[in-house]
Amino acid sequence: MTRSRPMRTVMLVVVGLVLAACGGGGADAPAPDAPSPDASAAPGAAVPDAAGPLVVYSGRNENLVASVFADFTALTGIPVEVRYGDTAELAIQILEEGTRSPADVYFGQDAGALGALEAQGRFAALPDDVLALVDPRYRSRDGRWTGVTGRSRNLVINTDLVDAVALPASVFGLVEPAWSGLVGWAPTNGSFQAFVTAMRLIEGEAATRAWLEGMLANGVVPYRNNTAIVEAIGRGEIAVGLTNNYYLPRFVAEDASFPAENVYLPGDVGGIVNVAGVGVLATSSRPAAAIALVRHLLSVEVQTAFGSRVDAAEFPLREGVDSTLLPALDSLGAPDLDLSQLEDLQGTLTLLEDVRAFE
């Protein structure tokens, strides 16, 4: 029976691998040395944190933030386990998990997701001295989440096809016939949704509907996400895209001849600043460590790093720290906007479906 030998070898390898996989989590994850929670609470004192690693659900990409968590562990000795995923999906996962959620900290890249968790009572209040680090415009009115970095909406243009000076100063100008078929957007993307929600708040329901219909009539091209827009601009499929400010630098980092540039829209709703932010779960059994992580994210070192890494290139939100790569946040003259109100997404979704923006 020589025939069965390779099969047997395969089975052995498989069993070995499964056992190995069951044994350790990820290769990069710290080993869960003490999985049993420490139940001994000192009487009279505040309840100490449970043992075990701090669990973070991160909608921010691993490529951008893994080193920040590693630094936190190196500085404090607190091990961190991170579940990376989609910002919206992880927020829904926390809602589905209910009070049993293993997450201590949620780190998402959209004020809408943070607002949805806050509205469902999933976040604990953050200490005042932490909140004081960030301009009130970029955190929750109720003090239950805070922005960590800002990301502005802007236009990306193909420099072979368009001259920056020819661009309108507002996204409202893009409904003109001159831009017919040349503009791309990502209607299913969270940042775009937040932008439309902001437009409804700032410019009103009727003006927003008129703009959406004008864009659609003008042949706006829908893409899957911001990345796909920038990729298409590089190929010259479209000339102008409505995206966030930090996608283009990554394309340029991989391809120096990438023919595109960012154009900011000071004072326009098309240039609003959304945040990537963080909240501590009300059900966390390690609130002290969780708040220490929030402080770390807002520390001068981490904030400076976010503003100066080519692949991250976001606006630091700690007051007094500025990006070395981007214009100063205040110089953008972004319209005043209450980010907490960005959670009325059902209204935006209904409007977008109504004007058939997803077709």
Added chain:
Amino acid sequence: MSTSRSVPLGVRLPALLVAAAMLVPVGYLVAVAATLTPGRALEILRAPATLELIGRTLALAATVTIASIVIAVPIAWCTERTDMPGRRLLSLSSALPLVIPTYVGAFALVSALGPGGLVASVTGWTPPSPYGFRGAAVALTLFSYPYVLLTVRGALRGLDPALEEASRSLGRGPVVTLLRVVLPQLRPSIAAGSLLVSLYVLSDFGAVTMLRTQTFTRAIFLQYRIAFDRAPAALLGLLLVVLTVTVLVLEARVGRGRSGTLARSGPVRPAGVVTLGRWRWPVTLAIGAFLALALVLPMIVVVWWLVRGIAAGQAFDPALGAAARTLAVAAGGAVVATIAALPIALWSARDTSRLARLTERTAYLGYALPGIVVAFALVYVGIRAVPFLYQTVGMLLVAYVVLFLPQAIGALRTSLLQVDTDVDAAARTLGASRWEVVMRVLLPLSRGGAVAGATLVFLTIVKELPATLLLAPTGFETLATRVWSATEEAFYARAALPALLLVLVGSLPLAVSMVRQERRRGSATDAGR
């Protein structure tokens, strides 16, 4: 002849248990959708877009399914039965497009064939637009036809060559024999594979968003991800379950007609090799050209990312740990799913009763649901019912079984239908108990189906994303999560190595099963001399 008396309780009971577990996602959807007021529910169901979405989704499923049959059946036959040059390489590579996640495949199509893409900039010729319904149909066919290919291939290996030999010895040519003798016997396997393709299309999200075709699944995603509102999404999910039932009824009509009438009565002898003669090269070239689009093109795009990244001085992580974990969970999931599928496949292949059929059909309900919906259901139920399993490898394997069980059932059931029920009867006459018939006759004879089914599950797990992200142990990275996290944020160079490893890991089970088949084929040729 085939009554429930021939299937022991030890098979029926586990089958019912597994089927009950498969109902968890549907139960979750019902519970969540029930929180909607009747007025709001009616409003969602009667939205004009809803009906249009249903129409377009079904049209896409039908188009992709028919195209997959037309492509997969000839490739399966040529790579299994003929003397085509390069047969082994084509046999291996023709199943591989299945491991390419559709969002990567569709992205590759766009960046290669889109305006200003690789093809246009190199050749100066602009290919037809990859966007829209047509583009989505092409992409989904390219990356899901292997469902038909693998089930048909498994069935071809289980066919008794005696019928073909009889046809040839009666003076029929190879073509007539193929059309009149082989094809009718492949009908159950074609139906099983088509079912997997059409239900996959119902659940796909990656290709349709990239290629801008609004389908039902995309609408469900929008509800979840934009509005954080589970109830409307759950209602739409239930509507998708209704669509699935429609497809299941259709498949039952087509696939079940005369199944079992051409069954064999024992282990198979390998079939002889058909000589293609002057058709050898044209056939090889045609299949090669198709694979250039389905496999080589995406690979070229990925290698291009790598080359560009190296030129720009990017650092690379070999991702070997992620590759080992991918291999482990895919192999583990394939084994567990095949074991879980066995009782259902056995029961439904040997019993025509309504309960047996219903049990088997139930297993397909969750399969057409988008992975993220099933994943949320398992989050909700898992953390409450089995908190000790939540976010462990065990939980992940359970999720894979719930997601992909039908792939194992389809292939297993097909191979069991190829075994004549007279064989069971003969074993019984010789004094075997019903249990012994199962263990000593049916299980050994269903090995081909088990291998085909396990391979399908393996290949699908390798690229699985939503359940892995939500249910794997925290920090547990696989190749698919690596590729996703890098491409999502435009770090293409960092996605390249994991994407190439994905294809490499996927080719492992295919290579093993090919080596085994070649050995059999070799011994058959020797015996024929």
